[in-house]
Amino acid sequence: MPVQSANLRQRPPAPADDWALFLDVDGCLLDFSDTPEGVIVPPALPVALGALSRRLDGALALVSGRALASLDTLFAPLHLPAAGLHGLERRHGDLLVSPPAAPAALDGILDEARRLADKYPGTLVEDKAPAIALHWRAEPLAAADFEAFAMAALLALPGYRLQHGDHVVELRPARADKGDAIAAFLDEAPFRGRLPVFAGDDLTDEHGFDIVNARGGVSVLVGAREASAARFHLDNPSAVRAWLAAATGDAAT
Template sequence: MALPPYPHARRTALFLDFDGTLVDIVARPDAVALTEATRDALATVARHVDGALAIVTGRDIATIDAFVAPLRFPIAGVHGFTRRDVVGRVQMPQLDGDLLDKLKDGLRLLCSENEGLLLEEKAGSVALHFRARPELEDVCIATMERIVDGAGGFRVSRGKMVVEARPKDANKGAAVTAFMREAPFLGRVPLFAGDDVTDEDAFDAVNAAGGISIKVGDGLTAASYRAPTTAAFVAWLVDYAQHLEGEGS
């Protein structure tokens, strides 16, 4: 599988994952940085698609805003649990805050006993990163599963050197589908790019809509196209932006 031909800007809606897709995954989630070339490409593509470009991520909306500033996009955060539309309206289902706090307390204890583990606390979910302690992967997963087992409304999802407790109804595919019912995405062909297993729901939704799905990196996938690395996808995005500027459409 290779990267797709450049899609027609006036007919396409772009949905992009963040970590591993627009930026490399690093040891500490707060240490990532969007390059100026990537930022410029996002701004250019968003302009040519009339604003039909959204970030669909496991991160909080506010965190992505800080990384992409001064740009501002529609965003689905926490794997689709929260969603901000093109006019700035934020949708976030009600969540049992006490239950989420109990999840966080149990994981904080594990982190305090094991240097190098990193707990990422978000609005609606909590992620345990073990990139600095890969030998603790089984312990992290087992602990997360045990804690979540008694917490109705949450499920465990695994990613690249991370395990996360997130709401059962958090789904990137559902977020993409919701965006596609609204302007400026309505009536366009969806394109989704992502690198992790949590992006497979979005690939399924985009494929069902006759769209373009791009897997970034290796691994089994439902996506129709593939970029071998984050750098390869970013290079494609930058080239696409230059192509749009050159043809003026």
């Protein structure tokens, strides 16, 4: 994964009609909250995304760590092509790729994780079956214990891996990632034959940046993180929303 120096990254070009556009959600389209349920969707954002999707003939997809059901709730009434759970599930038209079933051991690990979280008010254990996410944004002192717990739990979950993110670590099946999901979309109409563009903020988005870069596309890092394969940069979700809204004339900030 080549790393682009932060001071060499420039603002991405304006969205063009030949793009296949892929967008992360938390930390990219939406500002972070202490809990996944606490994020705020600006009312104009679904309108802007819908307009941009129509401009791109439907070649716009959300690529997120959230489940598809959560994405649909956030952006209702939009029902966009999307990849959820970091690529473990994917929806495009009549195609629905479902995540694998959770192993029996995951129930006990989930209970243990919740008991650990009880020691740290403000933390959250998110059941994303077949994955578990441990969030500590509201209580950074929990980070070491949550990381150690996840490492130990991994030993009881063959075929799983750790997915580190911004104030979160996930136990998840070691299958598809965001790059795999983007590559699958690019093999299908209307994404096929277009210039791939992906904007994201977190470590989980690096797989997507690699796929987009390999195909001569536009990779956009959102936020202040330094080491990344992304070749372009936007400061924060507000800048992302403004970048997208300018392409349609809508105010999505």
